[in-house]
Amino acid sequence: MSVTDHVDLERFVAGVHKRNPGQPEYVQAVREVAEDVFDYIADKEQYHEYQILRRIAEPDRVVSFRVCWEDDNGNIRVQRGWRVQNNNAIGPYKGGLRFHPSVTESILKFLAFEQTFKNSLTGLPMGGAKGGANFNPRGKSDHEVMRFCQSFMTELYRHVGADVDVPAGDIGVGPREIGFMFGQYKRITNQFTGVLTGKALEFGGSLIRPEATGYGVVYFLQDMLERRGDTVEGKVAVVSGSGNVALHAAEKLSQLGAKVVTLSDSDGFVHDPSGIDAEKLAWVKALKSNRRGRIAEYVDRFPGATFHAGQRPWAVPCELALPCATQNELTGDDARTLVANGCIAVAEGANMPTDLDGVHVFKDERILFAPGKAANAGGVAVSGLEMSQNSARISWSEEQLRQHLIDIMRGIHERCVAYGAVPGGDGHVDYVRGANIAGFVKVADAMLAFGVV
Numbered sequence: 001m002s003v004t005d006h007v008d009l010e011r012f013v014a015g016v017h018k019r020n021p022g023q024p025e026y027v028q029a030v031r032e033v034a035e036d037v038f039d040y041i042a043d044k045e046q047y048h049e050y051q052i053l054r055r056i057a058e059p060d061r062v063v064s065f066r067v068c069w070e071d072d073n074g075n076i077r078v079q080r081g082w083r084v085q086n087n088n089a090i091g092p093y094k095g096g097l098r099f100h101p102s103v104t105e106s107i108l109k110f111l112a113f114e115q116t117f118k119n120s121l122t123g124l125p126m127g128g129a130k131g132g133a134n135f136n137p138r139g140k141s142d143h144e145v146m147r148f149c150q151s152f153m154t155e156l157y158r159h160v161g162a163d164v165d166v167p168a169g170d171i172g173v174g175p176r177e178i179g180f181m182f183g184q185y186k187r188i189t190n191q192f193t194g195v196l197t198g199k200a201l202e203f204g205g206s207l208i209r210p211e212a213t214g215y216g217v218v219y220f221l222q223d224m225l226e227r228r229g230d231t232v233e234g235k236v237a238v239v240s241g242s243g244n245v246a247l248h249a250a251e252k253l254s255q256l257g258a259k260v261v262t263l264s265d266s267d268g269f270v271h272d273p274s275g276i277d278a279e280k281l282a283w284v285k286a287l288k289s290n291r292r293g294r295i296a297e298y299v300d301r302f303p304g305a306t307f308h309a310g311q312r313p314w315a316v317p318c319e320l321a322l323p324c325a326t327q328n329e330l331t332g333d334d335a336r337t338l339v340a341n342g343c344i345a346v347a348e349g350a351n352m353p354t355d356l357d358g359v360h361v362f363k364d365e366r367i368l369f370a371p372g373k374a375a376n377a378g379g380v381a382v383s384g385l386e387m388s389q390n391s392a393r394i395s396w397s398e399e400q401l402r403q404h405l406i407d408i409m410r411g412i413h414e415r416c417v418a419y420g421a422v423p424g425g426d427g428h429v430d431y432v433r434g435a436n437i438a439g440f441v442k443v444a445d446a447m448l449a450f451g452v453v
């Protein structure tokens with residue numbers, strides 16, 4: 001990047017910062033994309049003339065609303081809900097809903113921004129959005145969660161629709177919450193349409209949607225390694241999180257012969273040097289879904305393992321690292337520790353789990369680094385396929401969908417290589433740059449076609 005471009009980038013980021021006070025995650029996500037896109041568009045006048053990046057970095061709309069519900073003791077509780085519709089240049093808005101006490105407008109704006117590029121990378125016609133609430137499902141009864149979800153949808157239904165905006169799950173929103181929200185949407189509108197994805201099979205859900213994000217991350221990791229004549233087989237993998245993405249990533253790694261040695265939640269991580277195999281994973285899945293238990297309980301069941309309260313797993317030596325919990329869970333120092341311990345590849349299951357310092361470490365050290373917007377796109381891709389099945393009122397077989405997922409992940413990998421190959425870099429690919437630019441170009445060209453809207 002030339003000095004002039006660098007000055008322009010800093011001026012652009014300063015503007016984003018000024019227009020979005022108190023929203024550090026959002027500014028961080030925009031900067032990460034802008035660092036690559038500025039360089040790419042330097043000699044492409046049209047994108048400047050039409051202010052494409054400036055427009056993508058201003059959400060189409062942000063809806064914020066009150067969500068009142070009654071707990072089991074009869075207390076009235078008040079939460080805040082949001083839907084951020086970032087960009088619908090290439091298709092209806094699409095992106096998950098997150099229920100977690102840490103949810104803020106900044107976090108949802110960063111997620112909606114990232115989602116725009118991720119959805120573009122899949123090759124499917126989906127715009128970018130995200131939503132959620134600062135509601136904590138942890139410790140709540142099923143009835144409390146149901147009342148919250150119904151109240152949330154009683155406002156959200158005005159802003160979504162099968163051809164408008166199709167939310168899905170994310171942290172704290174799984175099949176139970178999607179069921180409650182779909183039921184309420186159907187009740188209010190008297191319409192049975194594909195307004196949400198991640199539904200149960202009985203009412204329009206798609207096979208392999210639960211597995212798609214975690215499996216897709218590992219398919220992408222395999223594609224990166226394969227380009228170097230390598231494979232995940234026999235390698236030690238450190239995984240963070242113990243939710244949908246982490247458990248399915250761990251499952252696929254284990255099926256392909258890697259040894260997964262950690263899992264975590266917000267209380268800490270477990271380290272099992274003998275490997276978390278299929279049997280142990282089945283136990284964790286039951287712990288998390290039936291009893292909504294904590295990962296610390298793992299060491300009572302499997303005594304060879306240790307629990308590390310309040311810590312993240314990045315100091316455990318490994319060749320593969322898969323952050324699958326939440327944003328900014330892997331810092332620059334963690335990245336340096338991973339590299340020093342011999343880690344050769346990192347694939348992000350979570351959205352923006354590596355902070356900017358960490359991203360720069362991985363880029364500078366030239367290890368294989370798959371950013372979330374590429375590596376975890378398998379989930380939204382199969383959600384896109386769920387939308388297609390709902391529209392056509394058909395269901396595809398598991399085998400058809402599995403092949404679609406593999407092909408889509410391979411297509412994303414190829415697009416990243418096409419835009420991210422480092423000139424004179426002996427075949428090295430900057431996957432962050434590749435994903436940012438490939439994701440940007442499709443959305444930007446659609447926006448050019450629409451003129452100034």
Ligand code: NDP
Pocket residue numbers: 102169170171172173213241242243244245246264265266267324325326327329349350351376377379380
């Ligand atoms: P789940 O709610 O199923 O699991 C989230 C996991 O991350 C839990 O183990 C949770 O622990 C942990 N976690 C959440 N917040 C924190 C925190 N602040 N610190 C430490 N651990 C935390 O969510 P998913 O698996 O669906 O999502 C995980 C990540 O993957 C998110 O970044 C999400 O945006 C991303 N993603 C998810 C997709 C999907 O299809 N589900 C698609 C693409 C991306 P605890 O139980 O203690 O909260």
